[in-house]
Amino acid sequence: MDFAWSDQQRELLDAVGRFASQQLNYDVIENDREGVFNREAWKKCGDFGIQGLLVPTEYGGLGADPLTTVAALERLGYACKDNGLLFSINAHMWTAIIPLVYNGSEAQKKKYLPGLSNGTLIGGNAMSEPNSGSDAFSLATTAVKKDSTYVLNGSKVFVTNGPVADLLVVFATVDKTRGPDGISAFLVEKDSPGMNVARKLEKMGVRTSPMAEVFFENCQVPEENLLGKEGGGAFLFTRSMTWERGCILASAVGSMQRLLETCIRYANERKQGGQSIGKFQLVASKIVDIKLRVESCRNMLYHCAWLSGHRKSVYLEAAMTKLHISDCWVKCCEDAIQIHGGYGYMTEYEVERDLRDAIGSKLYSGTSEIQRNIIASMLGL
Amino acid sequence: MKILVPFKSVPDPNDATVVGAAASTPKSVINPFDEIAIEEALRIRERGEAAEIVGITIGAPTVDEQIRAALAMGIDRAIRIDDSRALDPYAVARILRVLIEKEAPHVVIMGKQAVDDDSNQVGQMLAGLLRWPQATFVSKIEFLGNKTRARCTRETDAGLEVIEIKLPAIITTDLRLNEPRYVSLPGLMKARRKSIEVLTCDQLGVTVRPLTTVLSTARPPKRAAGTRVESVEELVTKLRQDAKVL
């Protein structure tokens, strides 16, 4: 087993760190307060090569392997403080790019992947509905084929990137009686007739990542925009969810590493009772916990990515990785605030924001309960 | 037009590691002024006024990382003179002179100084050795007369000075010339396919001996903690008596 990065990987990771720390950390507090998406930073990330990390080179990407990709995203999370921007990038990569890479036709890949890679296009997906969340496959949105178009009807909620997306992967059923086998995926471009990106949703954290409700009212989608096979949507969704679970919290591991360093610095500098607070065992012990969490999360993240790079199934590992990192991230943020005392609770110290940003990770890509269900079922329970 | 950009690898000025401290090697980067020179060369090529940009650096194989960064920014090819000695400005200028005679560029753009030793001499010495015109501390470059001349704005203590020089010439860059681009991942990938030519002083037929030796390096004195003053009078007194700046 080799834990060393190659020279090329090290060079790439250093470049990511330098880019992110110099180019992405402006107006973060204000944008979080106002819920503003940083489109300029998104484009910079695209030009730099983040969104295209996993995209094959023939479609304008970098063609990096999964391990290099998660390491790059981890470094991005370490150096960039705008968790919302990174969440939007992740949603885009795992729910729009991955399904296209695996299930897109040649024409679809050629049409969308270069733009999705270089930051000119923004993608996302629309699965969740008012009455189907965890039980995603019970969705009610319908797609009816009429001549050479599909007509979509239904409503979607929690669509990350919805307000700014150029392209959404929308899930709908062509035949409700077939259950999951009726679910199909469609590539729906913005401003398609009958698609209405409605209310922008206010939320607790990742506030710089925009989210909307999306309604479909006789929305016409040309048949060449069917992604994968008719009825193949559930399989496609499961595959992209597995990627998402395994990778979406890579940047969270970087963010935890940053918190760890922030806490060590603060615990050494802040003096109470005539000594650095880091000398109080109760404080030091919290920092040790953060360190242990960072290390265990990083190992799970890398192992899962290494397995997928070796074309092994990671259905179980991805669920464990997602569950563990999200739990650890929230706990690290709580500890970080506690270590900073009242200052940690203040916006300007930029610790409380991380906690708000972290909590959503126990909900999206399947709640923690759903990850436990998956793990239990894989253990034969 | 062919542009030659000599650049130096220096300790990262943004790295907090103390230079010379035991058991710590500060990260290296391209000298920031040279990075500005590279950026300018790229912009000149992008506006169609240059066809080729050649980067040159002198150092041990460890500087290949900075060479790849320059290639990733977009220069076409790079030459490394394999020499790990601590060379002084005159030695560097003499080596560069030989290479410039060999490569015959139309213009050489380089940083006005390196941030590690702050010598600010190589560009001037090089112009002297080659008997080429020079424009130093430049914050704007335009090419005129079918690229036979360059109009350069120089940042001097007295203000901005605009001069015209005949090409070939040496131009040294100041901070405000441009803001260098960052190395992108596609750029890094492309850089891996570009070649780094390695030459030695022997191969170039040049023998250099340092004329200066560094005797010692020391940390700047630690800053003493500040004090609060109660009034303007007290501040003025302290500035006079303690800080001795008035």
Ligand SMILES: Cc1cc2nc3c(=O)[nH]c(=O)nc-3n(C[C@H](O)[C@H](O)[C@H](O)COP(=O)(O)OP(=O)(O)OC[C@H]3O[C@@H](n4cnc5c(N)ncnc54)[C@H](O)[C@@H]3O)c2cc1C
């Ligand atoms: C920040 C954020 C971004 C999101 N982005 C997107 C997006 O881009 N596209 C998209 O389609 N969706 C998105 N979602 C929606 C997300 O996928 C759902 O919120 C999630 O699947 C849970 O569904 P729900 O909210 O309807 O909760 P419910 O499914 O109603 O769950 C409520 C509670 O019941 C528990 N529960 C439900 N079923 C079970 C069970 N079988 N066993 C045990 N417990 C159970 C849940 O764990 C939870 O605690 C996003 C959500 C968030 C928070």
